[in-house]
Amino acid sequence: MVDNSIKSEDVVAAIIKKDNLYFIAQRRRDKHMGLKWEFPGGKVEANETLQEALIREIYEELNININVYEKIAEERYKDSKINIVLHYFLCSIKDGIISLNEHEAMEWADKTDFDKYDFVVGDGNITSLI
Numbered sequence: 782m783v784d785n786s787i788k789s790e791d792v793v794a795a796i797i798k799k800d801n802l803y804f805i806a807q808r809r810r811d812k813h814m815g816l817k818w819e820f821p822g823g824k825v826e827a828n829e830t831l832q833e834a835l836i837r838e839i840y841e842e843l844n845i846n847i848n849v850y851e852k853i854a855e856e857r858y859k860d861s862k863i864n865i866v867l868h869y870f871l872c873s874i875k876d877g878i879i880s881l882n883e884h885e886a887m888e889w890a891d892k893t894d895f896d897k898y899d900f901v902v903g904d905g906n907i908t909s910l911i
Contacts, residue, residue, distance in 0.1 A: 845877030
């Protein structure tokens, strides 16, 4: 049962590309949709632009600084626990060494291999666009 009283929240996600590979991360097992793969990011806080939120979230989750380029997609997702509008941006690593602060595992995946990963809802739809 979907709770329609849950207000939608903006969430940002980074499509980090390097050498024709894409960075994906596996959600922590104790989180909603645990152990599924995702493009990292998180919730936009009050008074933040989408780009500012993405830079902050990626630094918090991965300990790296990123360049944020164009927005490539937007998805809406709602279930019994969340109601979100996902904003996807193409990004690259500016500096830093990746450290997983919020995830179980990471991969640099070729987009032809995306079907081998169990993506969170929403992110799975984006894989065909990149």
